[in-house]
Amino acid sequence: xxxxxxxxxxxxxxxxxxxxxxxxxxxxxxxxxxxxxxxxxxxxxxxxxxxxxxxxxxxxxxxxxxxxxxxxxxxxxxxxxxxxxxxxxxxxxxxxxxxxxxxxxxxxxxxxxxxxxxxxxxxxxxxxxxxxx
Numbered sequence: 001x002x003x004x005x006x007x008x009x010x011x012x013x014x015x016x017x018x019x020x021x022x023x024x025x026x027x028x029x030x031x032x033x034x035x036x037x038x039x040x041x042x043x044x045x046x047x048x049x050x051x052x053x054x055x056x057x058x059x060x061x062x063x064x065x066x067x068x069x070x071x072x073x074x075x076x077x078x079x080x081x082x083x084x085x086x087x088x089x090x091x092x093x094x095x096x097x098x099x100x101x102x103x104x105x106x107x108x109x110x111x112x113x114x115x116x117x118x119x120x121x122x123x124x125x126x127x128x129x130x131x132x133x
Contacts, residue, residue, distance in 0.1 A: 001125075010081065017078040018044040020091075020129060041132070043075040043091070058133040059093065070133055072096040072112045078129065091132065095123045 004104050019042045026037045047053035058070040066072075073093035080089045096112040115123040 007075065008083075010083070012081055012083075014079050014081045017080070020078050020089075022132075025107075041075055042080075043077050054094075056096070057093075059127060060131045060133055065098075067098070067110055072098075072110070073127075074114075076124070076133075088130045089128050090126050093125055093127055095125065124129075 002114040042053045044053045061071045077092040095115040097115040
């Protein structure tokens with residue numbers, strides 16, 4: 001975590017995106033061309049003229065407290081900007097925290113809930129999209 005006061009000032013343009021495309025090789029699902037899969041991660045303020053759609057993702061944090069080095073978050077916004085002639089692709093995320101230290105014994109799934117600070121504000125971060133699993 002970097003305090004805001006330690007960050008450089010930015011006065012350029014920021015481009016906002018409502019989705020990101022992910023392509024990956026899935027060993028467990030060979031139904032595609034050689035196991036290649038394509039998914040979309042959505043962060044749309046309105047989905048088909050209805051409520052917002054903000055997909056949940058796993059983020060590689062190398063955390064010992066997470067799920068095999070990953071933590072759960074919800075994507076609120078994708079954006080990009082140029083800094084020092086390099087385009088940076090980022091996401092604004094809302095972190096989730098584990099309810100227990102192990103998966104649910106009945107379902108085998110991890111249970112999570114949105115994470116909030118002591119003042120009830122959401123625990124948000126800006127991450128590079130390459131950290132999304």
